[in-house]
Amino acid sequence: MKYNFNERIERKNNHSAKWEEMDKKFISNDLWPMWIADMDLKTAPEIINSMKEKVEQGIFGYVYRPDSYYRSASNWCERRFGYKLDPGTLINSPGVVPTLSILIRQLTEVGDSIIIQSPVYYPFACVVKDNNRNLVENYLIKDKNNKYIIDFDDFEKKIIENQVKLFILCSPHNPVGRVWTREELERLSNICLKYNVRVISDEIWRDIIMPGFAHIPTASINKVIEKNTITCFSPTKTFNLAGLQSSFVVFPQKKEWENFDRELGILDIKRNNPFSLVAFETAYTQCDTWVNELNNYLNENMDYVINFINENLPLIKTKKPEGTYLMWLDFSALNLNKDELSKFLQEKAGVAVDDGFWFGETGAGFERINVACPRYMLEIGLNKIKDAIDKSF
Ligand SMILES: Cc1ncc(COP(=O)(O)O)c(C=O)c1O
Structure with missing residues (x-):
């Protein structure tokens, strides 16, 4: 691998909607962000360099x-x-x-x-x-x-x-x-x-x-x-x-x-x-190589989520996506209505995920998570969900 997607990046001083505008959609900004479709991964270094050159020109x-x-x-x-x-x-x-x-x-x-x-x-x-x-x-x-x-x-x-x-x-x-x-x-x-x-x-x-x-x-x-x-x-x-x-x-x-x-x-x-x-x-x-490596990393992240769910979250069902970096998790076995599920994930698990019903009424009971992040972030988020479910079900 030429590129390192495991790098941890502090986004709290980045004016990030994902990290600092959670309170517009959720109960607070103190949730673990697994929502919205942008990545907690740096863009390709080639792109950063071309932008730096632009900055250096100063105009x-x-x-x-x-x-x-x-x-x-x-x-x-x-x-x-x-x-x-x-x-x-x-x-x-x-x-x-x-x-x-x-x-x-x-x-x-x-x-x-x-x-x-x-x-x-x-x-x-x-x-x-x-x-x-x-x-x-x-x-x-x-x-x-x-x-x-x-x-x-x-x-x-x-x-x-x-x-x-x-x-x-x-x-x-x-x-x-x-x-x-x-x-x-x-x-x-x-x-x-x-x-x-x-x-x-x-x-x-x-x-x-x-x-x-x-x-x-x-x-x-x-x-x-x-x-x-x-x-x-x-x-x-x-x-x-x-x-x-x-x-x-x-x-x-x-x-x-x-x-x-x-x-x-x-x-x-x-x-x-x-x-x-x-x-x-x-x-x-x-940036062809960067995208190829990104897709490999995302693929491994998806495998990580699937394995975690198989081993720790038997009530949640999901299927590996064929594309996108979004996973669609079925929480219907918890038997919560859409508002209860949303509240449970925010208040008990402390995570911000995209509620399935936002995507239409047939999305009720589902939650969308974003796997475009360093793997440690998935580990934290999934463990939060596991702990909450273990305590309540
Ligand atoms: C299917 C789809 N279309 C469009 C967008 C957003 O596009 P833009 O930011 O260019 O408006 C998204 C963002 O997640 C998306 O998932």
Whole structure:
């Protein structure tokens, strides 16, 4: 291993939302943070160096984007996923969630139906409702091996019944950790094509993939699907750069690219900040090895959690994720309702985790934990949960 992911980092003087804004969602800031999707791991040293160089220049005025910026993203895509992107179809945006909000306004009207697959990253539901659109949920179901799968019949039925206009796909899926297969993506995309439903494929997790799985960009499946799919991605989850607030959108249709560009112009949010500019290009040109090693480390962290649960927490069920650094733990055997479970974990275990019901009503009884941290942090958090359960059940 070239990189050390076991390094302990003090984040309490880092203005970290994960560590110092817990009291906005939980009972206090004194909980052990296992929530929110950023990492307690330093970003790649190559990225830190490029940012240091920027700092040393001492000037942080307006920046332009060189061609190499978009080219680095399209080359990364080709290298990592075998899918060649025309850099001209790419556009920069301040983030995936702001992108979703703008696209919802551009592609649908007030009152139109938008479908998501719950349980799913909760801002999907918020951004639909906050824009006064009708939220339609296609619930993921479990197969006999406890693996989350798609209920395609329900997906099609809900599209017909609600005259759905837009589908927001989460691929790979936060929080259930599925890396959708080509067959699943093709089937979903074909149903959308059949009923003229546009697809936004949120692929922010596309780089965090566990051994034995491969991410398929939805737009790479075929030319017809490509034309119907707007893709969002970003190196922010992968390289722990979420605070730099930038992302990419891929528009297969020129007119829609222009509409989006015009909207960013109206809001005057077209530029990168100087740090996202250098950090993103460095990430996409120099950091393949870092990501490969990160994925190995995360994979070992997931194994650590699974072993810990098998040995110490027989009441909790989970399945190893195929991608993302999030694990979805089933606490339903404790027989607590969603508020009692949330209270128990905060008050008795002293941990901050993402409550499953935030992700939709079918998430009740589950909790999401983040394993992108040095292993000792998992050890502390899991032991806190174990001690509380041992005392109370
Ligand atoms: C599926 C998904 N999309 C988007 C985001 C956030 O993206 P951004 O910070 O670019 O708005 C997250 C963050 O966890 C996420 O899990």
